[in-house]
Amino acid sequence: MAPGRRPSPAGLAVGLNTGMDSTSRLPLAGLQVVECASYVAGPTGGLTLAQLGAEVVRIDPVGGGNDYRRWPLAPNGESHYWSSLNKGKRSVAIDLRSPEGQDLVVALITAPGPDRGLLIDNVVGRSWLAHDALAARRPDLIHLRVQGHPDGRPAVDYTVNASVGVPQITGPEGSNVPVNHVLPAWDLITGVSVAAGLLAALHDRDRTGQGAFIELALADVALAGVSNLGWLSEAEQRGGDRPRHGNHLYGSFASDFGLRDGRRVMVVALTVGQWKALQTATGTTKVFEALEAAFGADLRDEEERYRHRETIAAILRPWFAGRDFDQAAGELDRARVLWGPYQGMAEVAAAHRAGAHPVLADLELGDASPGRPPAGSITARSPLRWNGGYGEPGQTPVLGRETDQVLAEVLGLSPAELAGLHDRGVI
Amino acid sequence: MAPGRRPSPAGLAVGLNTGMDSTSRLPLAGLQVVECASYVAGPTGGLTLAQLGAEVVRIDPVGGGNDYRRWPLAPNGESHYWSSLNKGKRSVAIDLRSPEGQDLVVALITAPGPDRGLLIDNVVGRSWLAHDALAARRPDLIHLRVQGHPDGRPAVDYTVNASVGVPQITGPEGSNVPVNHVLPAWDLITGVSVAAGLLAALHDRDRTGQGAFIELALADVALAGVSNLGWLSEAEQRGGDRPRHGNHLYGSFASDFGLRDGRRVMVVALTVGQWKALQTATGTTKVFEALEAAFGADLRDEEERYRHRETIAAILRPWFAGRDFDQAAGELDRARVLWGPYQGMAEVAAAHRAGAHPVLADLELGDASPGRPPAGSITARSPLRWNGGYGEPGQTPVLGRETDQVLAEVLGLSPAELAGLHDRGVI
Numbered sequence: 001m002a003p004g005r006r007p008s009p010a011g012l013a014v015g016l017n018t019g020m021d022s023t024s025r026l027p028l029a030g031l032q033v034v035e036c037a038s039y040v041a042g043p044t045g046g047l048t049l050a051q052l053g054a055e056v057v058r059i060d061p062v063g064g065g066n067d068y069r070r071w072p073l074a075p076n077g078e079s080h081y082w083s084s085l086n087k088g089k090r091s092v093a094i095d096l097r098s099p100e101g102q103d104l105v106v107a108l109i110t111a112p113g114p115d116r117g118l119l120i121d122n123v124v125g126r127s128w129l130a131h132d133a134l135a136a137r138r139p140d141l142i143h144l145r146v147q148g149h150p151d152g153r154p155a156v157d158y159t160v161n162a163s164v165g166v167p168q169i170t171g172p173e174g175s176n177v178p179v180n181h182v183l184p185a186w187d188l189i190t191g192v193s194v195a196a197g198l199l200a201a202l203h204d205r206d207r208t209g210q211g212a213f214i215e216l217a218l219a220d221v222a223l224a225g226v227s228n229l230g231w232l233s234e235a236e237q238r239g240g241d242r243p244r245h246g247n248h249l250y251g252s253f254a255s256d257f258g259l260r261d262g263r264r265v266m267v268v269a270l271t272v273g274q275w276k277a278l279q280t281a282t283g284t285t286k287v288f289e290a291l292e293a294a295f296g297a298d299l300r301d302e303e304e305r306y307r308h309r310e311t312i313a314a315i316l317r318p319w320f321a322g323r324d325f326d327q328a329a330g331e332l333d334r335a336r337v338l339w340g341p342y343q344g345m346a347e348v349a350a351a352h353r354a355g356a357h358p359v360l361a362d363l364e365l366g367d368a369s370p371g372r373p374p375a376g377s378i379t380a381r382s383p384l385r386w387n388g389g390y391g392e393p394g395q396t397p398v399l400g401r402e403t404d405q406v407l408a409e410v411l412g413l414s415p416a417e418l419a420g421l422h423d424r425g426v427i
Numbered sequence: 428m429a430p431g432r433r434p435s436p437a438g439l440a441v442g443l444n445t446g447m448d449s450t451s452r453l454p455l456a457g458l459q460v461v462e463c464a465s466y467v468a469g470p471t472g473g474l475t476l477a478q479l480g481a482e483v484v485r486i487d488p489v490g491g492g493n494d495y496r497r498w499p500l501a502p503n504g505e506s507h508y509w510s511s512l513n514k515g516k517r518s519v520a521i522d523l524r525s526p527e528g529q530d531l532v533v534a535l536i537t538a539p540g541p542d543r544g545l546l547i548d549n550v551v552g553r554s555w556l557a558h559d560a561l562a563a564r565r566p567d568l569i570h571l572r573v574q575g576h577p578d579g580r581p582a583v584d585y586t587v588n589a590s591v592g593v594p595q596i597t598g599p600e601g602s603n604v605p606v607n608h609v610l611p612a613w614d615l616i617t618g619v620s621v622a623a624g625l626l627a628a629l630h631d632r633d634r635t636g637q638g639a640f641i642e643l644a645l646a647d648v649a650l651a652g653v654s655n656l657g658w659l660s661e662a663e664q665r666g667g668d669r670p671r672h673g674n675h676l677y678g679s680f681a682s683d684f685g686l687r688d689g690r691r692v693m694v695v696a697l698t699v700g701q702w703k704a705l706q707t708a709t710g711t712t713k714v715f716e717a718l719e720a721a722f723g724a725d726l727r728d729e730e731e732r733y734r735h736r737e738t739i740a741a742i743l744r745p746w747f748a749g750r751d752f753d754q755a756a757g758e759l760d761r762a763r764v765l766w767g768p769y770q771g772m773a774e775v776a777a778a779h780r781a782g783a784h785p786v787l788a789d790l791e792l793g794d795a796s797p798g799r800p801p802a803g804s805i806t807a808r809s810p811l812r813w814n815g816g817y818g819e820p821g822q823t824p825v826l827g828r829e830t831d832q833v834l835a836e837v838l839g840l841s842p843a844e845l846a847g848l849h850d851r852g853v854i
Contacts, residue, residue, distance in 0.1 A: 027631035027639065040656070047655070048620070052627045066698050071678025071730065072661035080657025150785070150812065158681050159767025162693040167674070168771050170609050171598065178683060178691060178769050180674040182597050185612035188652055190810075192619040193475070197811045199626035200479045204454035206633065212454065215812040220786040224807035225615055226772065227787055228474070229467070230507025232779065232805040234499035235772030247594070247607040251498025254585050256605060264605060266589040271493050303498065340586025342605050344595050345653065345662030352659065358577070359647040360654055378659040380651035383617075384624045385577065385642040 026053025026391060032410075033198070034059065034109050035089065036121040036129070038067040040157070040184050041218065042146045043085040044191020045120050049198065050088040050394055051382035057406050058089040059105055061096045062427070064399050074375035078365040084379040087363060088394015090402035093427065100426045102128045104407065110138035111410050117211065118202065120194055122146040124154070131213045140211035142201040144194055150217040157184035160222040165231075165241065172246045186222045193221060245309070253305035255313045256342065257320035259328055264342040265320065267332075272300050274338045281335035282319040291315075352378055359383055361393040403427050453480025453818065459837075460625070461486065461536050462516065463548040463556070465494040467584070467611050468645065469573045470512040471618020472547050476625065477515040477821055478809035484833050485516040486532055488523045489854070491826050501802035505792040511806040514790060515821015517829035520854065527853045529555045531834065537565035538837050544638065545629065547621055549573040551581070558640045567638035569628040571621055577644040584611035587649040592658075592668065599673045613649045620648060672736070680732035682740045683769065684747035686755055691769040692747065694759070699727050701765045708762035709746040718742075779805055786810055788820040830854050 031054040035046035043058070050056040060068065070081045092108070095101040106128065109119050117138050123129045124147065135141050148155030158180060161167060167178030193216055201212040226232055235241055247256040247266070253275065254268040269275040279285040288299055291311070297304045305312060320328060325341070332339050343351075352360045363377040381390040407413045407427070421427045458481040462473040470485070477483040487495065497508045519535070522528040533555065536546050544565050550556045551574065562568050575582030585607060588594060594605035620643055628639040653659055662668055674683040674693070680702065681695040696702040706712040715726055718738070724731045732739060747755060752768070759766050770778075779787045790804040808817040834840045834854070848854045 025631075025635075027627040031630075044655070048623055049627075052624075071733070072657040072664075074660065075664065080660040084655040084657055084660075154765050155767060156681075156695055156697065156765065158676060158695055159693050159765065162683070162691075162769040163767045163775070165770055165772035165775055166610055167769060171606055178674065179598055179606060180683070180693075181608050181610065181612075182677070183593055183608065183612055183652070184656075185608075185610055185615070188612070189615050189619055192616055192623055193811060196475055196619055196622040196626060197479075199623060199630060200454040200476075200811075203458075203626060203629065203633075204452075208452075213814055215815075216810055217786075217812075220784075220807075220810035220812075223775070223784055223786050224810045225610070226775070227805050227807045228471070228511040229611070230499040230511055230804065232772050232776045232787070233501065233507040233511075233803070236776035236805065237499075237502065238773070240773050241771045247605065249585055250609070254583075256589070256607070264589075266586050266607075268583055268585055270583065306498070338581050338583065338586065340582060340590045342589040342594060343592055344668045345592035345659050346665070346667050348590070348592055348650070348653070349659045349663035357647075357650055359644075359650050360659070376660070377657065378654050378663065380647075380654045383643055383647035383651045384620060384627075385644075385647075387640055388642075 027386070028053040030115050031055065031118070031202075032057065032113070032116045033118040033120065036105065036119070036123060037146060038065045038122065039070070040085065040187035041190040042120050042122045042194060043067075044188055045144070045146070045194025045198070046089055047085055047087070047394075048192055048195035048382070051391055052195075052384065056089040057092055057108065057402070057410075058086055058397070059092050059094060059096075059108070060399060062093045062400070062425070064093075068399065074365050074377060076365065076367055076372035076375045077369040078375060078377075080365075080377045083363055083365055083377055083396055086397040087379060089397055090406055091397050091399055092403045092406050093400030094403070095426050098424075098426055100421070100424065104411070104421075104426070105129070106134065106137065107411050108406070109134055110141060112138070114206075116410075117141045118198055119143045120146070120198065124152050135211065135213070138211070140205055140209055142198060142205060142211050142214070144198050144201070144214045144216060146190060146194060147215055147217040149219045150215065155217075155219050157187045157218065160186055160219045163219070164222045164226045165235070166226070168241050169244055171244050173244050175244055186218050186225070189225065190216060190218050190221045248306075248309050248313075251306050252302040253309055253312060255309065257313075257317060259320055259323055259325050261324045263325045265325075265328065265332075266340050266342060267316075268338040269305065270302065270338070275300065275302075275305065277335045277337045278316070281332050281337045282316055284315060284319070287315055288312075349378055358390055363393065363396045365396060366398060400427075454813070455480040457542050458482065458545070458629075459484065459540070459543045460545040460547065463532065463546070463550055464573060465492045465549065466497070467512065467614035468617040469547050469549045469621060470494075471615060472571070472573075472621025472625070473516055474512055474514070474821075475619055475622035475809070478818055479811065483516040484519055484535065484829070484837075485513055485824070486519050486521060486523075486535070487826060489520045489827070489852070491520075495826065501792050501804060503792065503794055503799035503802045504796040505802060505804075507792075507804045510790055510792055510804055510823055513824040514806060516824055517833055518824050518826055519830045519833050520827030521830070522853050525851075525853055527848070527851065531838070531848075531853070532556070533561065533564065534838050535833070536561055537568060539565070541633075543837075544568045545625055546570045547573070547625065551579050562638065562640070565638070567632055567636055569625060569632060569638050569641070571625050571628070571641045571643060573617060573621060574642055574644040576646045577642065582644075582646050584614045584645065587613055587646045590646065591649045591653050592662070593653070595668050596671055598671050600671050602671055613645050613652070616652065617643060617645050617648045675733075675736050675740075678733050679729040680736055680739060682736065684740075684744060686747055686750055686752050688751045690752045692752075692755065692759075693767050693769060694743075695765040696732065697729065697765070702727065702729075702732065704762045704764045705743070708759050708764050709743055711742060711746070714742055715739075776805055785817055790820065790823045792823060793825060827854075
């Protein structure tokens, strides 16, 4: 039962295979953060910090929280989702309903040291984790709490996205039913905001010694997102939602086109240079000159391109419909058109297997269920490329694997004390 | 032509009207960041830092960059988009094609001081802004460069979203055409990642004195996003994309329902508690007990709820169809169901006018076009609520307004030198 040595942080070190010196330090090395959060937002905050070198201690209830078996699952029963979002963290499992377990969590959060006292949580209504109670133990605590609504009521990505109006402007022209986004975009934005907020507070604490209680509501992140794009102002001016415009880009020209072989591409002409390139590639310069003369329109102006988007798309469509993917790709690239293919996720996974995407990496998932072999998971390194190289993704999390180590290291618990906690079912 | 005093940072101070002490300092007060970036991602990074107290100097070409008149526009011609994304920053306009202008930009970026030497850009292929050239002038420069693809090729949100496969799993069941997201989610995630990356590098520089060159590609952010959710692993296992499931939530139960008055709500049952609440509110507990017995299914398991989503939705639909919004809202809230209304953006704007959303605020936009009056814009404060209060959103940006001030303050240019630059059209 003696706590093992803390494992080497090899899983977090910058890899040799990315062209970097393997001795490179990561920018947050030495920092220790506690995370008591589930699902996407809070864990993404911890993941962001862990991939930059922080030691993140994630606390889960014994047996795992609500997100521990969230889909998608590997064939052996492990969650791709939980494993990817929590990789590179140390996992501590504690009975959060027992007073003794709660005391341990509070002690971990408020442990002394200039590189400690940093907490991410998404807890509502538990008095033992109230900010005031924690700050009484460590006044310079930096505590970032993720919420649904700013008043503490619950909300999730799918409800806030509906409430800020995005599904009402998504989908085909003429449709009048909401189309939900599948990507939990607000969760991901909130998650990265957690990392930014915590680091800003740390910058301040390093200078002034003062801690902070920072609350971040998913609903506020969504309101900020749509208002900062000018969308609320526009709807107010218009007196209603802008019309759906399918796969067109609002206020400029971009659209999707089908190719002869059934593949599709997304083509963008935001700038004058991109618009000229698109005409050059498709041999339509004279057509659009004549059209501009006939319409009295200047299509170098992106607003005019938006107004005439259906006409422009109709003129361009035969060029795409007459070409297979490779031919279209070559001609678009030669003319420096801004475009991208539509791809299915299985194609992206296959491209990863072929080594196309250095930001992606593989996790080996343990054998969760008796008789089932280990499985693999495609995961990501930090997209923040430091001095020319990607870091390592971080090692596969295993629920409770570092419980004893962390309690011994941070709280100085003895082997006998740890054994007692195990016997009482607290850890 | 004498440079004015630096304006008071009132636009960035924490407001009296949010319950905070107006003398509260912001966590990044004193920090100076230069931003040479356009559209959403880079400017969102600068905005995030500015709203936390940093002084962000945004550099634009004289007359404005490609994003200066991006839609949506106010009635007076000002861009809601540009104004909101760049509020709270100091605006410097310089002729970036002239060697003299380029020298000024490099001097601003590499000006000495521990709280300076922080650059956000999204520039590709300009040798005078190459990292090596800048680092030769200031070796501890922290330089975060936003890119499209990691090899420097251009990409925008709409192309990377298509390329990672999100439009192929969005939209109604049975549909086989891609449905683009309208929200530039990857841009926003990238933007907040810029802030997190810069602050992580600053934490490191404060300890070691070393700068960093950090590259962040939109395409990598998107690959990381979908892989960290487990979606690439799942598609590889399945050998293709998961089927579209309309407004259902993948792997658990959530769906949209129409009400008697034509409004719609999004209802979520991720956890056992939420599922019980939904049955209680709708009086369907016995129905689902009987269904579980008939199907041999345990609907407390979210995977089972997902498999039976169409049946569950069909059983619940009449309850919603028989109620107007207020009645349904009251009954759902009393049973503590997790739900949210679908709202149009004009409704969200109206709620803001009624004071519903403290994260939102108003910008007064200047009179951009002769004869047109000032206009208003709905914008946001930082969603990061610091010690109980929201900060101010930041003052409306005016292109080039702080050019003389910044050049005088940071580079020590005299009134005569500034006059010469104006005469030569450099600023």
